Amino acid sequence: MRIDDYVAELGKALCGPPGPKHDLVVEARDSLADTADALEAEGLARDEAERLAVREFGAITEIVPSYQRELTAAAGRRLGLLMLISLPITVLMWSVVWRFYPTNSLAVWVARPDWYDTASRWLDILQLSTGLYGGLSLFALGRGTRWIRRPRLVTKWLGIIVWSMLPVTVGLGLVLSYGAGMQETAQTFLPAVLANLVTAAFWGLQLYGATRCLRVSRTA
Incomplete structure (x- = not known):
């Protein structure tokens, strides 16, 4: 097998x-090319040098598991970093928005239902807890890999937690926004509109990252 064919198959796997x-993949290609160049310098034909370099590098089935473990950890680190950054930003952003929305805040807050404060507190706890788990996962899949035997499970559970918690936080957010008898909607208050757009973007990125984590952890 020539180097280009080997690298193409590795990329697909x-x-x-x-x-x-x-x-x-580029690292593997460079390593193979360097080996083939050395063999060619010793007098082998280029085709034979590449084939020998590929044989010495190892079969695809032997190389893929270690590479896939690294990619699985990379997917988890990316999602962990996103959770660590996005969730505190979301909580802080909405805390600021709620100071000015609704504009008739005194009348609304006085008339809010008894469950409102409890639901708001639980929403903050869930968001910050998920962000904390993202930070712990980021550490575990970085410097913590020396102590963790199965980092794949960290990535897998990060994806599961995001998929499990996001519908809950979305539901609580909608209840808090529209279930407290507020007459002024978030669609007519500019800061709330911007906050909704940023929050929706974070949700989309989180779901994308969580889906990728689940996919790569199955592959690993």
Whole structure:
């Protein structure tokens, strides 16, 4: 097998974030090319040098597991970093918005239902807890890999937690926005509109990252 064929097959066999995957494939190509160049300098024909370099590098089935473990950890680190950053930002952003929305805040807050404060507190706890787990996952899949035997499970559970918690936080957010008898809607208050757009973007990124984590953890 020639180097180009080997690298193409390796790329098809791997599943993970495009950036880290590209880096691993390029690293493999460079290593193979260097070996083939050395063999060619010793007098072998280029075709034979590439085939020998591929045989020495190892079969695809032998190389893929270690590469896939790295890609699985990379997917988890990316989602962990996103959770660590996005969820505190979301909580802080909405805390600021609620100071000015609704504009007739005194009348609304006085008339709010008894469950409102409890639901608001639980929403903050869930969001911050998920963000904390994202930070712990980021550490575990970085420096913590020396102590963790199965980092794949960290990535897998990060995806599961995001998929499980996001519908809950979305539901609580909608209840808090529209279930407290507010006459002024979030669609007519500019800061709330911007906050909704940022929050929706974060949700989309989180779901995308969680889906990728589940996919690559199955592949690993």
